[in-house]
Amino acid sequence: MNATCASDFNYIRELVRRHSAIVLEADKDYLIETRLTPLARQAGFASLEALIAALRANSATSTLRNQVVEAITTHETSFFRDFHPFEALKTTVLPELLAKRSSSNVTIWCAACSSGQEPFSIAMLVREHFPTLRNRVRIIATDLSGAILARAKEGLYSQIEVNRGLPAVLLTRYFQRQGLQWRIRPEIRQMVEFRQNNLAESWPPIPPLDIVFMRNILIYFDLGTKKAILAKIRGVLKSSGYLFLGSSETTLNLDAAFEPISMGKSVCYKLRQNQML
Ligand SMILES: C[S@@+](CC[C@H](N)C(=O)[O-])C[C@H]1O[C@@H](n2cnc3c(N)ncnc32)[C@H](O)[C@@H]1O
Structure with missing residues (x-):
């Protein structure tokens, strides 16, 4: 060279x-x-x-x-990626949040959502398993890339994309064939609000959050940026809230305010009691 x-x-x-x-x-x-x-x-x-x-x-x-x-930038993603975090959501996190607050809304943020498979997986999970929550769940999905967000908003996926992680029953229930592609049905599309946001810059107003999915993005940042982003997550996560990171990511040695919680084969993070807002 x-x-x-x-x-x-x-x-x-x-x-x-x-x-x-x-x-x-x-x-x-x-x-x-x-x-x-x-x-x-x-x-x-x-x-x-x-x-x-x-x-x-x-x-x-x-x-x-x-x-x-x-x-x-790497936009790698898939429906129900890694499977276990979605199991934790279904079997533990959402039932617990619902039991605590039977009437209020549940707000979920998918930070770095790429082409939308992650927020749409959550929307399908809610629709399938928590019908009473359907009109009370707010899913906000953000990404840095305007181009990838445009794809996510379209909700149009190739055969290869729907073959990755999406159970056949959900494909037939929540997608319509469009030529060689599959379009997510409006009832799932409408459950997700897409917005542009750079995690490393100042954030627009974000409502208090019950659940944050911020997976497979911290790994790309330096130590200072990881710490700064986790500190900002602390500011928007409710005291009862849950943070999900990618399987090779952690808050350990980055932010002591978060406590890892094992849930089946998944680990998520909660704010320690003395750090609560
Ligand atoms: C590897 S994908 C992760 C997608 C999804 N969360 C998952 O785990 O399947 C990373 C995404 O982060 C986005 N990204 C990169 N830098 C970012 C930043 N500074 N702020 C927000 N999103 C960013 C990229 O555009 C890309 O879509």
């Missing part, structure tokens, strides 16, 4: 960090190359270097800059 390439990679790493807080290690240069080369061609540049030169010279549009950040 020549010096220009190294500085180009550094420039992209810095750009991605500035806009998303995602830390790209130096060994991820291949990722920059493989994901941005097709984007460069598609945007009419002769090479990846030409695209980066335009970004550096500020002659690229903000749309193109966002496309660069989005191309580098």
